[in-house]
Amino acid sequence: MEEAHSPGRRVTGLRQTQKAVLAGRAERVFLAKDADPARTEPILQLCRQSGIPVDRELTMARLGRACRIEVGCAAAAELKSP
Numbered sequence: 001m002e003e004a005h006s007p008g009r010r011v012t013g014l015r016q017t018q019k020a021v022l023a024g025r026a027e028r029v030f031l032a033k034d035a036d037p038a039r040t041e042p043i044l045q046l047c048r049q050s051g052i053p054v055d056r057e058l059t060m061a062r063l064g065r066a067c068r069i070e071v072g073c074a075a076a077a078e079l080k081s082p
Helices: 014-022 037-050 060-066
Strands: 010-012 026-031 075-079
Touching: 010 014, 014 026, 014 037, 014 075, 026 037, 060 075
Parallel strands: none
Antiparallel strands: 010 075, 026 075
């Protein structure tokens, strides 16, 4: 997630991550291991169908910090270079 610190190279949150995956803009997806599976499972399935790698190692708090936001984060995506 370190490379995703520059503005415009990532999206955070379940909805924005799902939109990026559906639009084919996501290069890699991060799902918090302590997030509600009912909320993250649809994104996980989309990633599997699209062949997008998924990282599930971080907690919501650590993923939020990695994304430089003040709150926990259930999902984030690194975006493909334009």
